[in-house]
Amino acid sequence: MGQYVVRRLLQMIPVFVGATLLIFLMVNVMGDPVAGLCGDRQCDPATAAQLRKEFGLDQPVWQQYLTYMGNVFTGDFGTAFNGQEVTELMSTAFPVTLRLTIVAIAFEILIGITLGVVTGLRRGHPVDTGVLLLTLVVISVPTFVTGLLLQLLLGVEWGWIRPSVSSAAPFAELLLPGLVLASVSLAYVTRLTRTSIAENRRSDYVRTAIAKGLPRHRVVTRHLLRNSLIPVVTFIGADIGFLMGGAIVTERIFNIHGVGYQLYQGILRQNTQTVVGFVTVLVLVFLLCSLVVDLLYAALDPRIRYA
Amino acid sequence: MHGATHARWAVCAVVLALAATGCGGGGGSAADGGAVLSSSWTDPQNPLEPANTNEVQGGKVLDMIFRGLKRYDPKTGEAENMLAEKFETTDSQNYTITVKDGWTFSNGEKVTARSFVDAWNYGASLRNNQKNAYFFSYIEGYDKVHPAKGEQSADTMSGLKVLDDRTFTVRLSQKFSSFPDTLGYNAFVPLPRAFFDDHAGWLAKPVGNGPYAVESYTKGSEMRLTRWNAYPGEDAARNDGVTLKVYTDNNTAYTDLMAGNLDLVDDIPAQQLRNVRSDLGDRYLNTPAGIIQTLAFPHYDKDWNKPGSVKVRQGLSRAIDREQITRTIFQGTRTPATDWTSPVLGTEGGYKEGLCGEWCEYDPAAAKKLIEEGGGLPGGQVKITYNADTGSHKLWVDAVCNSINNALGNDRACVGNPIGTFADFRSKSTTQKLSGPFRAGWQMDYPLPQNFLQPLYYTNASSNDGKWSNQEFDKLVDRANAETDLAKAVETFQKAEEVVRDNMASIPLWYQNGSAGWSERLSNVSLNPFSVPVYDQIKVG
Numbered sequence: 001m002g003q004y005v006v007r008r009l010l011q012m013i014p015v016f017v018g019a020t021l022l023i024f025l026m027v028n029v030m031g032d033p034v035a036g037l038c039g040d041r042q043c044d045p046a047t048a049a050q051l052r053k054e055f056g057l058d059q060p061v062w063q064q065y066l067t068y069m070g071n072v073f074t075g076d077f078g079t080a081f082n083g084q085e086v087t088e089l090m091s092t093a094f095p096v097t098l099r100l101t102i103v104a105i106a107f108e109i110l111i112g113i114t115l116g117v118v119t120g121l122r123r124g125h126p127v128d129t130g131v132l133l134l135t136l137v138v139i140s141v142p143t144f145v146t147g148l149l150l151q152l153l154l155g156v157e158w159g160w161i162r163p164s165v166s167s168a169a170p171f172a173e174l175l176l177p178g179l180v181l182a183s184v185s186l187a188y189v190t191r192l193t194r195t196s197i198a199e200n201r202r203s204d205y206v207r208t209a210i211a212k213g214l215p216r217h218r219v220v221t222r223h224l225l226r227n228s229l230i231p232v233v234t235f236i237g238a239d240i241g242f243l244m245g246g247a248i249v250t251e252r253i254f255n256i257h258g259v260g261y262q263l264y265q266g267i268l269r270q271n272t273q274t275v276v277g278f279v280t281v282l283v284l285v286f287l288l289c290s291l292v293v294d295l296l297y298a299a300l301d302p303r304i305r306y307a
Numbered sequence: 308m309h310g311a312t313h314a315r316w317a318v319c320a321v322v323l324a325l326a327a328t329g330c331g332g333g334g335g336s337a338a339d340g341g342a343v344l345s346s347s348w349t350d351p352q353n354p355l356e357p358a359n360t361n362e363v364q365g366g367k368v369l370d371m372i373f374r375g376l377k378r379y380d381p382k383t384g385e386a387e388n389m390l391a392e393k394f395e396t397t398d399s400q401n402y403t404i405t406v407k408d409g410w411t412f413s414n415g416e417k418v419t420a421r422s423f424v425d426a427w428n429y430g431a432s433l434r435n436n437q438k439n440a441y442f443f444s445y446i447e448g449y450d451k452v453h454p455a456k457g458e459q460s461a462d463t464m465s466g467l468k469v470l471d472d473r474t475f476t477v478r479l480s481q482k483f484s485s486f487p488d489t490l491g492y493n494a495f496v497p498l499p500r501a502f503f504d505d506h507a508g509w510l511a512k513p514v515g516n517g518p519y520a521v522e523s524y525t526k527g528s529e530m531r532l533t534r535w536n537a538y539p540g541e542d543a544a545r546n547d548g549v550t551l552k553v554y555t556d557n558n559t560a561y562t563d564l565m566a567g568n569l570d571l572v573d574d575i576p577a578q579q580l581r582n583v584r585s586d587l588g589d590r591y592l593n594t595p596a597g598i599i600q601t602l603a604f605p606h607y608d609k610d611w612n613k614p615g616s617v618k619v620r621q622g623l624s625r626a627i628d629r630e631q632i633t634r635t636i637f638q639g640t641r642t643p644a645t646d647w648t649s650p651v652l653g654t655e656g657g658y659k660e661g662l663c664g665e666w667c668e669y670d671p672a673a674a675k676k677l678i679e680e681g682g683g684l685p686g687g688q689v690k691i692t693y694n695a696d697t698g699s700h701k702l703w704v705d706a707v708c709n710s711i712n713n714a715l716g717n718d719r720a721c722v723g724n725p726i727g728t729f730a731d732f733r734s735k736s737t738t739q740k741l742s743g744p745f746r747a748g749w750q751m752d753y754p755l756p757q758n759f760l761q762p763l764y765y766t767n768a769s770s771n772d773g774k775w776s777n778q779e780f781d782k783l784v785d786r787a788n789a790e791t792d793l794a795k796a797v798e799t800f801q802k803a804e805e806v807v808r809d810n811m812a813s814i815p816l817w818y819q820n821g822s823a824g825w826s827e828r829l830s831n832v833s834l835n836p837f838s839v840p841v842y843d844q845i846k847v848g
Contacts, residue, residue, distance in 0.1 A: 035737055036730025037353065037438060039361045040748045041762065041770035042737045044441045046433055046455055054436065083354035083510065084526055092527065151559075156566045163562045164554070167528035255559045257528050264555065268696055269352065270730040 033270035078273030097258035103178025116193020135187035147253040164255035196228035237293030241286035342847035346571040347560035348551035358430030358437040372515035377491035384754035384836040386488040413520040420475040422497035439494040482789040580638035596838035597751035598819035610685035618681030620811035626674035626714035644815035651836040657756030671714035692745040694732035695725035756800040
């Protein structure tokens with residue numbers, strides 16, 4: 001087990017270097033960021049040269065990358081064009097997005113798995129058909145439509161909530177954005193759980209458990225659900241990484257100042273330091289999530305053992 | 308709002324059950340207490356130093372916390388003395404400036420002649436990376452502190468001298484009669500010693516001498532400004548404070564205004580223009596701002612610098628149906644341009660309606676004829692380059708192209724050429740990489756005709772991206788700058804503008820308006836000629 005974890009951690013190094021290099025190159029291809037700093041007029045050449053020198057943009061790309069990576073290992077992620085340290089941006093953005101992700105994942109687990117179990121146990125039942133149809137609708141409607149619609153209905157028409165999230169972004173205000181963000185994944189989780197439960201229901205060990213005379217809720221939770229969760233856990237694990245970085249649309253609609261907002265602004269202003277810094281952390285989150293998911297397999301299914 | 312409170316508690320109860328968290332938040336801006344209003348904002352692009360802020364969002368803050376020697380009247384745009392007692396000059400090149408007595412910064416420090424001289428030297432110095440440094444380029448010694456190449460050889464400009472606590476002299480490197488009128492720009496405001504002694508601390512919480520003082524500043528999300536009660540000027544704030552809230556998307560800000568969570572939005576999204584009247588009624592404002600949109604041309608490209616090119620450009624100008632585009636796409640928030648300045652200058656200040664004449668009038672038949680006479684479009688097609696990331700430019704570029712295509716009876720005559728980001732677009736247009744017309748927007752720094760002409764069309768000027776060059780124009784601008792009589796200066800600038808017209812150096816498209824919408828709590832809302840709300844005059848409640 002320990003050996004397995006070490007091996008996985010070592011494998012992360014090349015993935016990490018490759019991912020950051022790719023992002024670095026992609027942002028660089030977008031062109032000279034200094035020109036955009038002076039509005040609709042030309043930066044005077046002396047100031048522009050000075051700025052390029054300060055941000056290290058006058059050096060060849062490979063050298064910029066090496067300097068950047070060197071700094072990252074000492075904890076210095078550089079400075080954004082507005083004079084703020086990228087680490088400072090991260091320390092304000094990540095907690096917000098983390099809260100949003102927690103809310104979203106909680107919805108996925110609570111609603112998604114519950115609906116999945118209910119429908120999986122009652123295949124063909126009107127409840128099953130109804131939920132299936134509902135998930136189909138949720139999957140086919142883009143997030144921004146759901147988001148804007150709910151914002152308008154709940155925020156403006158009925159006045160139940162604030163349409164935008166305040167800068168402190170407490171959990172309570174993140175419920176609706178979290179639900180919107182989770183909606184599509186929630187539908188997938190429902191469908192995955194449903195299929196998995198329906199399949200395992202007919203398996204031998206479930207029949208044995210029932211034959212032993214175990215109460216129904218114990219059969220369902222301890223035997224059926226636990227074994228059916230493997231594909232769902234894989235999905236949710238990957239979703240954590242995806243939600244952390246992919247919340248750009250939702251964060252924009254609800255004016256949440258999280259990772260999506262910083263990334264969006266970083267891309268618009270071609271701020272290499274911000275974009276690469278945030279993506280680097282996201283890559284790490286993704287890698288760690290997939291490791292945790294793999295370890296969870298062993299916990300869920302005793303047949304899986306890591307040597 | 309009131310009826311909704313009940314429902315909100317119901318939702319909160321559900322919230323508690325679900326997430327087991329406290330029921331914070333809630334409550335609109337009205338709960339902020341007192342006559343404080345909330346207003347939409349976006350994160351300033353550069354650090355909030357006066358000589359480093361070149362866009363409206365940062366400028367908004369500077370306008371609240373600073374007052375300079377001059378101030379542009381929020382209504383007329385006229386430059387009026389603010390901190391300046393008098394300007395004395397005999398030759399339009401050497402100025403003696405006297406600062407009024409009794410002004411202090413909000414931290415108690417006196418505003419003296421040195422506060423200005425230190426600030427200007429800081430702004431001009433190359434090592435401080437100030438993006439507005441070129442504003443000081445008229446002052447003698449600028450080339451030493453800000454050389455075009457290499458290291459700076461001086462720290463201060465030789466043209467600035469402090470005489471005593473309240474007077475200093477400015478020597479310019481050339482005659483410039485309207486120099487005092489440029490001093491209302493944000494780059495010229497005085498700075499307290501704290502700015503130099505504790506720079507990081509100052510940036511975290513800027514201190515100025517304006518009607519408001521910064522109470523707290525959370526970068527990237529919110530700035531709270533409160534009324535400065537000891538403000539010595541006459542334009543003291545009529546409300547208790549302003550909270551600027553950062554919005555990523557102006558649509559969200561608009562939604563918040565509709566829901567009563569925000570008091571003032573000064574950038575109505577294009578998508579909402581159609582219904583803004585029914586949403587807000589008379590709580591909506593749409594007034595001219597000092598912004599003109601043009602199509603610039605790559606004059607460095609041989610194809611656009613041939614004997615017939617003027618006719619081609621004139622033809623293109625006549626092929627654009629400005630009236631229809633401004634009406635249908637911009638819902639009247641832009642006005643067809645008939646000269647190269649802006650209506651906010653006023654007719655006495657240099658705006659001349661109809662200066663462009665027939666060359667800006669839509670006439671498809673004449674357009675087709677002119678382009679044919681000029682030798683046709685270079686390469687048989689024009690590509691209008693624009694940045695696709697902001698400002699809904701795609702909409703109007705497509706409309707302009709449609710208009711041109713219809714006029715010429717050829718649906719491949721004009722196509723849009725989008726570029727992903729503003730930075731990339733600017734970097735391509737400033738390094739002469741474009742081979743066709745491109746979008747050019749100009750927002751004035753100060754309300755003078757000089758500001759609409761010299762930076763854009765003077766040989767090698769800072770924003771002359773198309774590299775247009777015309778000796779006659781340059782001579783006229785030099786003459787106008789040296790002219791001490793205002794009326795004569797305006798007349799000479801208009802002659803220079805006629806040279807721009809006769810060569811169709813750029814095609815004027817439309818004047819842009821500023822817009823604002825506000826909640827029922829506010830009254831007396833107006834926008835200044837720079838399309839920034841005049842916060843100090845807004846009344847709350």
